[in-house]
Amino acid sequence: MTPEVIEAGAVRLRPFRLDDVADTAAACADPVTRRFISGMPDPYTEASARWWITEGAPAAWATGGAAYAIVDPATDRLLGGIGLDEPVAARAQRQIGYWVAPWARRRGVATAATRALAGAAFAAGTARLELLTHPDNAASQRVALAAGFTHEGVRRAASRGRDGGREDMIAWVRLADDPSGPTDRLLPDLPDGRLTDGVVTLRRLAPDDADALHRLHTRPEVVASRIPPVPPTREAIDRRCRLAESHWLAGTSADLAILDAATGAVAGGCALVHDEPATGQAMLGYSLLPEARGRGLATRVVHLVTAWAFEIGLARIWAGTRPENVASQRVLERVGFRHEGLLRGRLPGAAGTRVDSVLYGLLATDPRPR
Numbered sequence: 329m330t331p332e333v334i335e336a337g338a339v340r341l342r343p344f345r346l347d348d349v350a351d352t353a354a355a356c357a358d359p360v361t362r363r364f365i366s367g368m369p370d371p372y373t374e375a376s377a378r379w380w381i382t383e384g385a386p387a388a389w390a391t392g393g394a395a396y397a398i399v400d401p402a403t404d405r406l407l408g409g410i411g412l413d414e415p416v417a418a419r420a421q422r423q424i425g426y427w428v429a430p431w432a433r434r435r436g437v438a439t440a441a442t443r444a445l446a447g448a449a450f451a452a453g454t455a456r457l458e459l460l461t462h463p464d465n466a467a468s469q470r471v472a473l474a475a476g477f478t479h480e481g482v483r484r485a486a487s488r489g490r491d492g493g494r495e496d497m498i499a500w501v502r503l504a505d506d507p508s509g510p511t512d513r514l515l516p517d518l519p520d521g522r523l524t525d526g527v528v529t530l531r532r533l534a535p536d537d538a539d540a541l542h543r544l545h546t547r548p549e550v551v552a553s554r555i556p557p558v559p560p561t562r563e564a565i566d567r568r569c570r571l572a573e574s575h576w577l578a579g580t581s582a583d584l585a586i587l588d589a590a591t592g593a594v595a596g597g598c599a600l601v602h603d604e605p606a607t608g609q610a611m612l613g614y615s616l617l618p619e620a621r622g623r624g625l626a627t628r629v630v631h632l633v634t635a636w637a638f639e640i641g642l643a644r645i646w647a648g649t650r651p652e653n654v655a656s657q658r659v660l661e662r663v664g665f666r667h668e669g670l671l672r673g674r675l676p677g678a679a680g681t682r683v684d685s686v687l688y689g690l691l692a693t694d695p696r697p698r
């Protein structure tokens with residue numbers, strides 16, 4: 329590609345200039361930029377910006393890549409940077425990456441720039457455009473979806489973290505004939521970020537829920553329903569809470585915190601796992617902290633989640649319980665789930681044993697008592 333200016337409505341892509349030094353240094357020294365772009369110099373100074381503009385960016389162009397400044401078309405002021413690198417000739421693939429200055433975020437700059445550069449890359453013969461995001465970087469994953477990329481999977485240990493260790497990256501890909509976005513999501517965001525019936529509220533699980541979720545999942549009766557039935561480590565719970573948004577955006581699971589609507593206190597957890605997207609089926613699981621039990625909250629939770637699941641197009645929700653878990657079976661029956669059978673030795677139990685699972689299912693067309 330050649331460094332031609334790309335006019336894209338709300339943004340212009342043009343080569344970097346020396347008068348971008350101060351803005352480039354301020355944007356790249358920003359903690360969020362540093363957190364998610366591990367290859368940048370640290371600390372990032374005006375000298376780093378000058379090096380990038382006079383040597384780094386020209387070298388990217390010279391080796392078949394692209395390194396554009398994203399600027400405001402009215403003022404020519406720097407809003408961010410976007411580029412292409414890591415060409416894989418055999419796959420006609422390039423990798424796209426971007427950053428937006430803190431003063432220009434949350435107004436569509438990254439999305440507009442990504443769509444524009446993707447268009448130019450496809451016009452120049454690229455077949456696959458790959459974008460790697462850190463699993464914690466939900467903002468960038470939202471840009472990927474907004475700009476027509478599809479979740480492809482996890483590239484384990486694909487990036488060098490700032491502490492020298494390796495970190496997983498999520499691969500998002502747009503093909504030359506894919507639409508420019510937004511990409512359809514299996515799991516859209518909740519309306520206004522929550523589901524509520526005035527008594528319980530459900531919202532996406534968040535990093536701050538880790539204490540409550542750890543307390544819940546290390547209780548013996550909750551451990552008994554885990555697969556396998558062993559308590560999770562604190563690290564695993566932290567990770568689950570941290571990655572809830574990423575899993576939601578990827579469409580794999582909607583992991584929810586259950587709150588007492590009156591007090592806002594966490595009362596439990598609930599997850600809708602998209603275990604079979606091709607057939608419109610998902611699995612439901614839920615648990616309440618002991619102080620929240622016995623008040624019909626689980627029934628309310630299952631009502632809310634299943635109503636939302638059918639609204640977003642699922643056809644069938646299933647749940648499995650242990651044969652002795654009568655409380656959970658009653659919850660499902662109260663919401664209209666039907667007992668469908670017993671799967672013998674379905675799940676790994678303690679010490680190498682297998683345990684049976686009682687299967688319940690609810691179809692979008694089933695009557696649902698309230």
Ligand SMILES: CC(C)(COP(=O)(O)OP(=O)(O)OC[C@H]1O[C@@H](n2cnc3c(N)ncnc32)[C@H](O)[C@@H]1OP(=O)(O)O)[C@@H](O)C(=O)NCCC(=O)NCCS
Nearest residue numbers: 361364426427428433434435436437438439467468470474
């Ligand atoms: C990621 C980044 C480039 C986003 O830039 P931006 O111009 O603010 O993004 P946009 O305004 O185009 O937003 C695109 C979508 O993301 C959402 N979004 C952006 N920032 C968000 C945030 N901090 N939290 C939640 N959602 C966010 C927007 O609401 C929008 O969603 P929609 O399509 O559903 O409306 C910017 O935050 C950044 O520079 N981060 C640091 C560097 C970085 O992470 N680079 C990417 C490395 S892979």
